[in-house]
Each structure stands twice: as structure tokens, then as C-alpha cells.
Amino acid sequence: MYSKRVTKSARSRTNLSKHSSMGTLHVVGAVALATTLGLAPLPAANAASAPVLGEAEVTAQTNPDSESIELSERANRKISGKLPNGDNFKLPPVGQAPFPTSANSPGLPGSQAASNVVEPAPPYVPQTSCDPGEKKGIKAFKALVMSTYPAGRDWGSSRNCTDDGTSEHLEGRAWDWNVDVNNPTQFTQAGQLLGWLTADGGANAKRLGIMYIGYNYRIWGAYRASEGWRALSNSNPHTDHVHFSFTWNGARKKTSFWTGKVKSNDYGPCRIYQGQPAPLRAGKNSSPCPPAAQLPNAWGSAGLLWRGSTGSLVATAQSKLGATQSGTFDASTAKAAAAFQHRAGIPATGAVDAATWFALGMGEPVSKVKRSLKKGKRGKDVKRLQRALRMNKKKRDGRYRKSTVRAVKSWKRANGLRPNGRASKSFQRSLGL
Numbered sequence: 001m002y003s004k005r006v007t008k009s010a011r012s013r014t015n016l017s018k019h020s021s022m023g024t025l026h027v028v029g030a031v032a033l034a035t036t037l038g039l040a041p042l043p044a045a046n047a048a049s050a051p052v053l054g055e056a057e058v059t060a061q062t063n064p065d066s067e068s069i070e071l072s073e074r075a076n077r078k079i080s081g082k083l084p085n086g087d088n089f090k091l092p093p094v095g096q097a098p099f100p101t102s103a104n105s106p107g108l109p110g111s112q113a114a115s116n117v118v119e120p121a122p123p124y125v126p127q128t129s130c131d132p133g134e135k136k137g138i139k140a141f142k143a144l145v146m147s148t149y150p151a152g153r154d155w156g157s158s159r160n161c162t163d164d165g166t167s168e169h170l171e172g173r174a175w176d177w178n179v180d181v182n183n184p185t186q187f188t189q190a191g192q193l194l195g196w197l198t199a200d201g202g203a204n205a206k207r208l209g210i211m212y213i214g215y216n217y218r219i220w221g222a223y224r225a226s227e228g229w230r231a232l233s234n235s236n237p238h239t240d241h242v243h244f245s246f247t248w249n250g251a252r253k254k255t256s257f258w259t260g261k262v263k264s265n266d267y268g269p270c271r272i273y274q275g276q277p278a279p280l281r282a283g284k285n286s287s288p289c290p291p292a293a294q295l296p297n298a299w300g301s302a303g304l305l306w307r308g309s310t311g312s313l314v315a316t317a318q319s320k321l322g323a324t325q326s327g328t329f330d331a332s333t334a335k336a337a338a339a340f341q342h343r344a345g346i347p348a349t350g351a352v353d354a355a356t357w358f359a360l361g362m363g364e365p366v367s368k369v370k371r372s373l374k375k376g377k378r379g380k381d382v383k384r385l386q387r388a389l390r391m392n393k394k395k396r397d398g399r400y401r402k403s404t405v406r407a408v409k410s411w412k413r414a415n416g417l418r419p420n421g422r423a424s425k426s427f428q429r430s431l432g433l
């Protein structure tokens, strides 16, 4: 599907994204890790499926306003878009809609939400895991948009995890809608849909679980709806497509538009280590993720292979995982990796991350782990395990008793693993021991 997308604009988009200022993203960090360790660089994003946005949200968090202000001043002088009468569209100031607004948009049909039912503003929850399969809420939203506003085209939802950017595409909870600002029909229909979504504090966007929208030099976030269309501090101005990112509830079709009911927030899977993917979603997470820990020194150097990685290391990993040796990390490799991780008792990320790298024997960990541990064992290594599990200091007594069993189980449950109370060698290494 993506090969059809190799257009002039898609190519220039990729070129632009090379100048992205978002060097602090986790995905980039992971690739940089692999590169500094002398591994074959992971493949660059396919030009046709280059991700894009959200991207901006991370910058906005780590990098204060200066960039946004500069961009907004430049954008204020900008003509961007063509209207049906042949006139140019001049971008209004930041805060206002970057598209022609129309009072008579039909909006999307079929909402189950009563007029007084609407979700509160969702938190910003960026992607953390490598889980690109298109989620069913995206599929349903896309079908409704395409049938109601037929001028645009589907630019897809799912992306390889080797693509850079925090766009939620890598979790299958984003969608790119190809509506070019220089195509008057597409531009008008984009305005109709986006106007309907963002009216009344974004009530319809919230009912659909839309987290943020990027279009025509601007970004609108349901979590910052009162600010309207803010400057998009992304190297890609998003003039040829709208980017939609969804909350987990929206992606899973669990919002009031679909069900008539308001569900509480789902914060998604939490990253355990910086630069490493989070475990695949194993269930609802009702609280915000704590900060991720630094990658333990005990691991020394390890690579990161995941959906979209190619090359001989992938083939090696595939043979160790018992997966088809194609040299391309695809969905079936991810499934084999997750199954192996479950057996080994390490975080089930579906990627060959640092813990898996060593568990597969693809590198020598600088590890103190000598034996597997279970109830009844005692020693310094039990104490180290208790510390790594962040058990209460008073309980770190070097004895593997009920409290340690409980701590191991709850750690495993939180990381998408079968919650038994044993600590295998690979499990201990996955804690950086």
C-alpha cells in the first residue's frame, strides 16, 4: 500500500524530516545506541512510509517556546492552501483554524453519545511500545471519514518501528489522511471534518478519542483544546495530509462515540528502560507511567532489532527464536520474540531488545547472575534482586520469602508476563543484574 505513496511530496517530506530537531526521541535514541555500538545501522525509514508528526509534542515538552514562536511568526506571513474560488488561503494567526471553516459540515454519522455525554480532556500519552498493527478504532474512524468526505485518500496507520518520530503510528493508533491544502476540494473537506471535530472545545474529537491533530503548520491537542491550533514545531508542515493520533481508548473503539459511555483514561504500556520499547499492551493501565530507568551497565552493549529491522543479525535472531529466517523483522518474528520472552520470563516487548539479546546468547552480558532464584533461597543475590525490584528497604533481607515472591509476581504482571514467583537467570538479567 505504501509503494503507491511515493509521491513528490512524500519524498520531500522525508528530506525535511532529516532536519528534524527532535533528537531526543526514544526511537532515535535506540537507533543511536545500536549505531554507537558498532552495529549495522538500522534501515532508514522507507520514503513512502515516513512517519511524521507528534513528534512535535515531544519537542514542545522538552524544548520551550522559542522554536514555536519563531515558527509562528514565519507562518503568519504565509500563504498555504487554495480555495475553491481560486483564491489563496492565508494562514490565520496561531490559535485559529488553519483551514477554511464552514458552518454546514455534516460531521461523522452514527455517534452513540448523548448530547450531554463527552469525555474529559485526555492526557497526552505518547507511544512507548512497538505494536504497529492497526487498531480497530482507527479502522472504524477511517471508514467513516472516507465515506463521509470522499475527496481524501488513506495514507495508512501502521508503520515500521524503525521509522523515527513519536507519532503513535508505531502503536497503530494514528492515521494519516491525504488531503492536500493545494487541492481545493480536499482542503474544503478537511476543513469540514476538522471544524466539526474541534468545535465546542473539541467535543467530537474527545468522543472519538482523538488525542491530537496536525495539519497545515498547526497542531490541535484535546489536552490543550483551549489554546486552539498551536504552532506545529515539526520540520514537516503537514500540508499534504492530516495526522490523527488517538488515545488508547479511542484506538480500541472504547469511547462514547462508539459505546455511548465514558471510560476512564488508559495510559498504555510503560517503558522500563530508556531507549527500549515498553512491553506490549497486556491490559488497561489506569495510572501515568513512572520515569523509565537508565539501561543497566551490566548489559554492556546490546543491539535493538524490531519490526522493520533487516540484515544478518535479524536472520541470526530469527534462527535462535525458531522463526522463519527471512532477514526481515516482520509480524511473525515479533510473535516468536514475544513467545520466547514469555518463556524466558523477560519483558514481552516483541522486539529483540537488550534483555532478549542476552537471553538469546547474542552477546555476553557483564552480569553477576550465577543461578536462578526461587522461594527458600538466600544470599547476596537475593538481596540484589530485592533491590532491583524496588522492594521496601526493610524487606531487603536476602531471604526469598513470601514478600519477594509477591514482588516478582507483581513486576511480571505489570510487564505483560505470566505472573509466577520465580526469578530465572534471564529474568534477573532483564532487571539489569
Ligand SMILES: [Zn+2]
Binding pocket: 051, 052, 053, 167, 169, 174, 175, 176, 242, 243, 244
Ligand atoms: Zn502521521
